[in-house]
Amino acid sequence: DAGVIQSPRHEVTEMGQEVTLxxxxxxxxxxxxxxxxxxxxxxxxxxxxxxxxxIDDSGMPEDRFSAKMPNASFSTxxxxxxxxxxxxxxFCASSSDFTGMKNTGELFxxxxxxxxVL
Amino acid sequence: xxxxxxxxxxxxxxxxxxxxxxxxxxxxxxxxxxxxxQIHSQGPQYIIHGLKNNETNEMASLIITEDRKSSTxxxxxxxxxxxAVYYCIVxxxxxxxxxxxxxTVHP
Numbered sequence: 396d397a398g399v400i401q402s403p404r405h406e407v408t409e410m411g412q413e414v415t416l417x418x419x420x421x422x423x424x425x426x427x428x429x430x431x432x433x434x435x436x437x438x439x440x441x442x443x444x445x446x447x448x449x450i451d452d453s454g455m456p457e458d459r460f461s462a463k464m465p466n467a468s469f470s471t472x473x474x475x476x477x478x479x480x481x482x483x484x485x486f487c488a489s490s491s492d493f494t495g496m497k498n499t500g501e502l503f504x505x506x507x508x509x510x511x512v513l
Numbered sequence: 514x515x516x517x518x519x520x521x522x523x524x525x526x527x528x529x530x531x532x533x534x535x536x537x538x539x540x541x542x543x544x545x546x547x548x549x550x551q552i553h554s555q556g557p558q559y560i561i562h563g564l565k566n567n568e569t570n571e572m573a574s575l576i577i578t579e580d581r582k583s584s585t586x587x588x589x590x591x592x593x594x595x596x597a598v599y600y601c602i603v604x605x606x607x608x609x610x611x612x613x614x615x616x617t618v619h620p
Binding site: 399428430437438439440443451484486488500501502503504505506507 | 555604
């Protein structure tokens with residue numbers, strides 16, 4: 396299996412521009428997570444989906460952030476408009492049956508998308 | 514999720530056992546203890562998890578105290594490639610990462 400695939404790996408943009416980060420989870424996994432990592436705040440959970448439905452978006456910073464999962468094999472995290480404080484590494488992770496009784500809680504992370512907003 | 518307390522950093526000599534402690538005194542009965550690690554610039558990697566009993570896999574061993582208020586992750590023979598940030602997480606829902614322990618394995 397190719398693992399969780401994220402794109403782009405690196406993005407440099409100017410303040411005010413729209414940014415779209417993409418994630419392809421591992422085939423067969425039905426839970427998907429978006430995390431953000433900065434030096435100051437560490438790893439923060441932004442949102443997670445189960446069976447394509449958002450379960451917990453309490454970590455989404457503000458209305459400028461939105462996430463979608465139109466099908467089981469694709470998710471996007473969009474920032475519009477972007478600001479310099481959004482600069483971070485954004486990780487996508489997937490898991491099988493995360494909310495199920497037999498779930499091990501093992502999340503498989505992608506390599507991350509490093510976003511720099513100037 | 515219960516909070517965890519880990520030392521900010523630890524050192525270990527290559528080939529020796531690395532014992533990483535974690536305090537989770539407010540853990541509840543249905544919360545699991547998880548360990549992940551993050552090697553520089555990569556995504557976190559699952560290591561091991563447990564509820565009450567000690568656990569062992571090909572990567573590490575997890576020792577949980579009888580009262581479940583603390584645990585220790587053991588890397589039996591640390592290598593330079595084990596240098597990473599190690600996260601201890603207690604979970605009954607979403608996985609919330611703390612600051613972790615920076616483990617440095619030196620020759």
